[in-house]
Amino acid sequence: MRRRVRSRGQRVSTLAADMERATKCEVVVIGGGPAGAAAAARLASRGHSVVVLEGERFPRFHIGESLLPLGDKVFRELGVAEKVKRAGFVQKFGAQLLTSDGGHRVLFDFRQGSHVTPPWSFQVHRAEFDQLLLDHAVESGAQLVIGRATAVRLASDRVEVHYRGAGGDAGSVQAQVVVDASGRTGVVAKHQGVRIVDPELQKAAIYAHYRGVPVDAGDRAGDTRIVSLPKLGWFWFIPLKDGVMSVGAVLDMRDYQTRKKGDPAAIFAESMAAAPAAARLLATAERCSEFAVESGFSYRARQYCGDRWFLAGDAGSFLDPVFSTGVLMALRSGLEAADAAIAGYLSGRGSGAANAARRRYDRVLQRRYWFVRRFVTGFYDANTRDMFFSPRPALGVTRAVTTVLAGGFDLSLLDRWRVGLFFLLGRLQRRFNLVPRVSAPVATPVLETS
Numbered sequence: 393m394r395r396r397v398r399s400r401g402q403r404v405s406t407l408a409a410d411m412e413r414a415t416k417c418e419v420v421v422i423g424g425g426p427a428g429a430a431a432a433a434r435l436a437s438r439g440h441s442v443v444v445l446e447g448e449r450f451p452r453f454h455i456g457e458s459l460l461p462l463g464d465k466v467f468r469e470l471g472v473a474e475k476v477k478r479a480g481f482v483q484k485f486g487a488q489l490l491t492s493d494g495g496h497r498v499l500f501d502f503r504q505g506s507h508v509t510p511p512w513s514f515q516v517h518r519a520e521f522d523q524l525l526l527d528h529a530v531e532s533g534a535q536l537v538i539g540r541a542t543a544v545r546l547a548s549d550r551v552e553v554h555y556r557g558a559g560g561d562a563g564s565v566q567a568q569v570v571v572d573a574s575g576r577t578g579v580v581a582k583h584q585g586v587r588i589v590d591p592e593l594q595k596a597a598i599y600a601h602y603r604g605v606p607v608d609a610g611d612r613a614g615d616t617r618i619v620s621l622p623k624l625g626w627f628w629f630i631p632l633k634d635g636v637m638s639v640g641a642v643l644d645m646r647d648y649q650t651r652k653k654g655d656p657a658a659i660f661a662e663s664m665a666a667a668p669a670a671a672r673l674l675a676t677a678e679r680c681s682e683f684a685v686e687s688g689f690s691y692r693a694r695q696y697c698g699d700r701w702f703l704a705g706d707a708g709s710f711l712d713p714v715f716s717t718g719v720l721m722a723l724r725s726g727l728e729a730a731d732a733a734i735a736g737y738l739s740g741r742g743s744g745a746a747n748a749a750r751r752r753y754d755r756v757l758q759r760r761y762w763f764v765r766r767f768v769t770g771f772y773d774a775n776t777r778d779m780f781f782s783p784r785p786a787l788g789v790t791r792a793v794t795t796v797l798a799g800g801f802d803l804s805l806l807d808r809w810r811v812g813l814f815f816l817l818g819r820l821q822r823r824f825n826l827v828p829r830v831s832a833p834v835a836t837p838v839l840e841t842s
């Protein structure tokens with residue numbers, strides 16, 4: 393049996409028959425998306441042997457095209473910042489929120505956040521972006537194997553991941569640690585039974601690429617535009633390079649299910665009719681891809697790691713995409729998983745170090761998840777959404793919120809207080825009409841269980 397393996401520079405080489413025995417490394421990373429690529433690049437650049445098992449041949453389409461400014465810090469840590477800059481992605485200085493009729497528009501400009509450096513990010517074709525990151529991991533010394541992980545064996549002294557290659561051939565990788573970065577598949581997360589579905593954030597997204605959607609002038613041209621929908625759904629408009637616009641509708645799962653007999657195009661058009669501001673943007677546009685649907689997010693992990701395993705990115709948790717936090721959280725957790733693996737297992741400091749590294753990793757990821765979730769659930773609460781639509785610059789609240797929207801999840805004490813005030817105002821809005829009411833209350837149909 394012969395197997396195709398990608399090594400440095402994405403060169404395809406061929407290994408001899410006994411690959412199962414031959415593939416031993418310190419860390420096996422399942423999945424070569426942003427989380428897996430970040431983990432692998434970090435490990436390899438620190439001199440550790442790492443195998444990335446990726447089920448698909450890159451470049452491949454992936455949704456999740458809007459990045460956040462604080463991602464640049466990760467790019468610099470990985471040594472890939474210049475490559476990302478040179479790729480010619482659309483530069484994004486902020487995000488705009490529009491009411492469904494377009495009558496009310498609010499701008500979050502990253503330049504108004506606290507210490508947001510640089511105060512811009514990118515809108516990316518994920519096929520190209522993910523390829524760039526994975527290539528970087530390989531150039532850093534990671535070994536890429538194209539194969540889909542099918543089983544994981546965890547033992548007290550090692551892990552073993554079995555996989556099936558594109559040609560149906562089987563193999564396995566033996567390592568000291570496994571990082572599960574397999575995205576929503578969550579190979580290890582499911583194996584360990586730690587995934588918990590978030591019943592409050594069950595959504596469905598219908599999306600496609602368009603050409604000919606108008607953009608704003610100057611440096612507002614790269615903004616993400618979010619158009620609010622009745623029943624607290626929303627549309628995204630994300631400008632990509634070469635004149636492509638990613639457009640998607642996110643609907644409450646219950647709302648989506650009541651209409652699921654219709655085809656995605658029909659549900660999309662129906663949603664569009666309820667949002668004249670979105671309809672105007674698409675009036676002269678032409679769709680240049682099929683519609684795709686993703687449903688049934690979000691979830692978290694009861695624990696993000698255990699003995700010899702770490703969950704990074706979507707493999708651990710997935711939060712609704714409204715604030716475009718997914719890729720940044722994936723990149724950061726990829727780096728952190730690599731650091732925890734090094735500190736806990738690869739530095740030979742014994743079980744005390746492993747326990748400490750795991751405790752720290754779990755604490756950091758749990759905290760980050762709950763911090764971001766508060767913003768996401770706030771967006772789906774009509775009163776707090778009203779607050780998003782009515783910035784409060786005088787109290788510094790807008791600055792703090794803008795910092796979070798730029799990916800600043802580790803706030804100063806003062807900014808944490810400001811964020812607390814923002815949510816308090818949202819609660820008060822329920823009773824006192826502090827700001828104009830622009831968000832319709834949620835109608836909650838019964839969730840179908842079949």
Ligand SMILES: Cc1cc2nc3c(=O)[nH]c(=O)nc-3n(C[C@H](O)[C@H](O)[C@H](O)COP(=O)(O)OP(=O)(O)OC[C@H]3O[C@@H](n4cnc5c(N)ncnc54)[C@H](O)[C@@H]3O)c2cc1C
Nearest residue numbers: 423425426427447456458540541575577705706713718719
């Ligand atoms: C509708 C929607 C819109 C979104 N919009 C945004 C956005 O604008 N901005 C943003 O930051 N995020 C967004 N996200 C989230 C973003 O897509 C994810 O958070 C991000 O891709 C997570 O990266 P990851 O590396 O953890 O997983 P992925 O990017 O999913 O990578 C996982 C990789 O693992 C591989 N894999 C899976 N199973 C196996 C297996 N068994 N064996 C081997 N390999 C395997 C897959 O092929 C894949 O390449 C959005 C998500 C959705 C659903």
